[in-house]
Amino acid sequence: MTRPGSPRFEADWLALREGADADARDAGLLVPLRAHLAAARAGRDPGSELVVHDLGSGTGSMARWLAPRLDGPHHWVLHDHDPDLLKRASGAPPASAADGAPVTVRTRLTDLTVLDAADLRGADLVTASALLDLLTVGELDGLVDACTAVGCPVLLTLSVAGRVILAPGHPRDAEIAAAFNEHQRREVQGRRLLGPDAPDAAAQAFRRRGARVHARSSPWRLGPDQRQLMRQWLEGWVAAAVEHRPELSTGARTYVEWRLGECASGRLRAEVHHVDLLVLPDGSTTVGGHEERS
Numbered sequence: 001m002t003r004p005g006s007p008r009f010e011a012d013w014l015a016l017r018e019g020a021d022a023d024a025r026d027a028g029l030l031v032p033l034r035a036h037l038a039a040a041r042a043g044r045d046p047g048s049e050l051v052v053h054d055l056g057s058g059t060g061s062m063a064r065w066l067a068p069r070l071d072g073p074h075h076w077v078l079h080d081h082d083p084d085l086l087k088r089a090s091g092a093p094p095a096s097a098a099d100g101a102p103v104t105v106r107t108r109l110t111d112l113t114v115l116d117a118a119d120l121r122g123a124d125l126v127t128a129s130a131l132l133d134l135l136t137v138g139e140l141d142g143l144v145d146a147c148t149a150v151g152c153p154v155l156l157t158l159s160v161a162g163r164v165i166l167a168p169g170h171p172r173d174a175e176i177a178a179a180f181n182e183h184q185r186r187e188v189q190g191r192r193l194l195g196p197d198a199p200d201a202a203a204q205a206f207r208r209r210g211a212r213v214h215a216r217s218s219p220w221r222l223g224p225d226q227r228q229l230m231r232q233w234l235e236g237w238v239a240a241a242v243e244h245r246p247e248l249s250t251g252a253r254t255y256v257e258w259r260l261g262e263c264a265s266g267r268l269r270a271e272v273h274h275v276d277l278l279v280l281p282d283g284s285t286t287v288g289g290h291e292e293r294s
Contacts, residue, residue: 011059011088016229018061021129025157026216029278030069036153036280037070037124049075049104053123055112055143056080056131060089062157063105066127067094073101079110079119113139117149125153130274132159132198133184136191140198144205147279154206154279158218160184162196163273164237168262172255179241179248186244199275206279214278224266231263233272 037050050072054062057078067074074097078089086107093105110119112131120126126147132140147154162181166173184195194201203213222230238256242249262268 011085013232014058014061014085016232018059018064020220020222020226020229021061021158022065024218024220024274025065025129026218026276027069029155029214029216029276030066032214032280033125033153033155033278034070036282040124040152041072047073049073050124051075051077051122052125052127053077053079053120055110055115055126055128056134057089057107058082058085058129060092060105062127062129063089063103064092064094066155067097067103069098071097071099071101073097074103076103076105077123078105078107079112079115080107081109081111083109112143115143115146117146120146120150120152123150123152125155126150127155128157130158130160132156132202133193133195135194135198137194137201139191140194140201141205144202144209148206148209148211148281151281153281154277156202156277156279158274158276159199159202160196161199161217161273161275163271165271165273166259167269168267170255170258172251175248176238176241176252176255179245180237183240183244199277203277206277210281212280212282214280216276216278218274218276220270220272220274222270222272223268227263227266230268230270231260233270234259234263 041048041050050070052063052074054076057063057080060078063076063078067076078086080086080089086109090105090107094103097103135143162184164177181196185193185197199215203215206213222233235256238252242252259268
């Protein structure tokens with residue numbers, strides 16, 4: 001979730017969004033992932049650990065979500081640029097795997113802009129959450145090259161898709177959304193971020209290297225039960241839009257005040273769209289009872 005050149009993500013924000021992230025991820029992708037992992041481990045010692053490398057791990061929310069959904073003992077290597085977040089992650093590891101097997105965690109301070117296959121040596125699975133949109137084209141290609149060289153599955157969740165649906169609607173929704181999306185594609189310290197173009201770019205990059213890619217929508221669906229998260233997301237969404245287009249600032253003040261009032265009253269609903277990608281290094285696999293060729 002964090003990397004050099006991106007805004008520093010506060011641990012409190014990551015904790016606030018963890019539940020919404022867990023609800024949004026497409027658990028259906030775990031069916032082909034589990035099948036692939038089981039086949040890969042068929043000839044190994046039953047007690048051998050599944051080694052998972054999580055990129056941009058933040059406080060470890062991906063491990064806490066995924067480890068209880070996979071069988072067998074796991075060893076997670078959590079990569080992040082922020083030592084404070086890694087410290088928090090090491091203090092809150094997953095309790096156990098789906099079958100009660102032990103899960104161990106270690107952290108690694110990593111600059112993901114220069115990730116290579118050596119950083120992922122021995123991985124049985126590579127994961128990341130809310131990371132791809134913070135990469136440049138070149139950095140994404142480097143990540144894809146590293147994962148392809150290792151030859152293991154890759155699960156990339158919650159990449160910003162650039163689509164937001166708010167109810168009730170407002171005439172300014174479209175211009176705020178467009179300005180936010182351009183902000184996500186901004187240049188940071190000489191780096192042009194992919195923003196909402198990242199999911200398609202990643203899928204195409206993996207397919208060019210011969211991998212099978214499955215894409216699923218994974219929206220946040222926020223309502224009265226997530227008012228605190230919705231408020232913080234909304235304020236950040238509008239602030240980013242205004243940062244990119246300062247001429248929106250006057251109207252945006254009225255807009256965000258009205259939106260926050262709707263949030264406080266429990267009337268506001270928000271769908272914030274993301275994309276989950278499962279990348280399998282071999283041929284066809286079965287998804288939902290049929291062969292998917294995506």
